[in-house]
Amino acid sequence: MDLRDLDSSTCSVARSLEIVGRPWVLLVLREAFYGLRRFSDIQEHLGVSRSVLAARLDEMVEEGLLERRPYREPGRRERTEYVLADKGRDLYPVIVALRQWGDRHLAGDDGVPVHAEHAGCGASVRAELVCEAGHVVDSGDVERRPGPGMRRRDAVAG
C-alpha cells in the first residue's frame, strides 16, 4: 500500500486545517498568547474587520479553542473576554513552528520581534521534530509510512 493512495480527507492535517486554516484564526490565537482578550483590543491590533472578527470568535468558541468569560472592571459594564482553552493552547507548537519558519526564510529585518522562553529555566524555546529515542530530527530524515487509520481512496473498508 502506497501513501499516495491515502484518502486526503481522512488526514489529520486536512481536518486541522478546516478549523485552523480559516483566515485570522491563528492570528487571533497569537493575540491570545500575547495576552489580548478583549474584542476591541484584538480587532484594533489585528486590523481585522469587526464583522469577521465576531464571526471568527464565535466559531472558535464553538470549536473549543477559546472560552468566553464575563469580565467586569469597576464602574464599567460587564464585558466578554476570550481566553485560551486547552484545545487552543495546544496549537502553540504550530504557531512557534510558523514563527521559526518566518524568522528563517522571511527575515530581512532587524531580528526576532518576540522571544519565547521556558518558564522553568529561562532558555529560549523552539519547535523541533524529535523522535521517541530523543534525537532531534531533521526534516529531510523523516520516512512516512501508512498507519493504522489509513484508508484507501477507492475502498470503503480495508
Next chain:
Amino acid sequence: MDLRDLDSSTCSVARSLEIVGRPWVLLVLREAFYGLRRFSDIQEHLGVSRSVLAARLDEMVEEGLLERRPYREPGRRERTEYVLADKGRDLYPVIVALRQWGDRHLAGDDGVPVHAEHAGCGASVRAELVCEAGHVVDSGDVERRPGPGMRRRDAVAG
C-alpha cells in the same frame, strides 16, 4: 514595553501566514511530502480545481517552496513535476504540529492514518517545543518577551 504593543504585521507568524495560510498551500506541501509531484496526481488526490492548483503551484514556485523540474517518461511528452525545495521542506514541522493537533483533538476515528519515523533509528517522530537547555516544554510553560526586532504599533522608531 508590552507585548500587546507589538505591531502585528512585523510578526513572523503573520508574514508566514501570508504565504502558508493561502488555501491549499499546506495540503499541496503535504502531498509533496507523500511523494506526489505531478500536476494531475496532486489535483486528483486533493480534489482541488485545476485553475486554483495551477495558480497555487505558480505562487509556490515563485516563493521558493517548490521547484519546477522537467521530467520525461519514455515515449511520453516532457512534463513538469514539482519537487520540494528547502524552503518548503522546512515547513515540515508545521505540518507535523498540525497533524498532531488533529490526531489529539479531532480524533474520533480509527487511529493515525500516517506514521512518520526517523530515518536514522526508526522511532516515531513528533513535533515538540524544546528549550535550549534540552527540556521538552509544555505549551503552558512558555513566557513571551519582546525581542530585538520588536516594533511599537504607534512609534516608527523606538
Next chain:
DNA sequence: CGGCTGGGTTCGACGTGCGAACTCAGCTAG
C-alpha cells in the same frame, strides 16, 4: 433623560476561489 462607549450586527461592494468548459502541444495510431 440624553449622550457616550464597548461590543457587536447589518449591508452593499468588491475580490477571490470555485467547477466546467475550452485551448494547446506533443505523442501515437491509422
Next chain:
DNA sequence: CTAGCTGAGTTCGCACGTCGAACCCAGCCG
C-alpha cells in the same frame, strides 16, 4: 498526413466570504 488522445494549463461566469462603514443596543455617567 491526419485524427484523436492526454496532460497541463487558461478562461469564464457564478457564488461565497471579506471588507469598511453605518447602524444598533445595553449599561453607565453627567
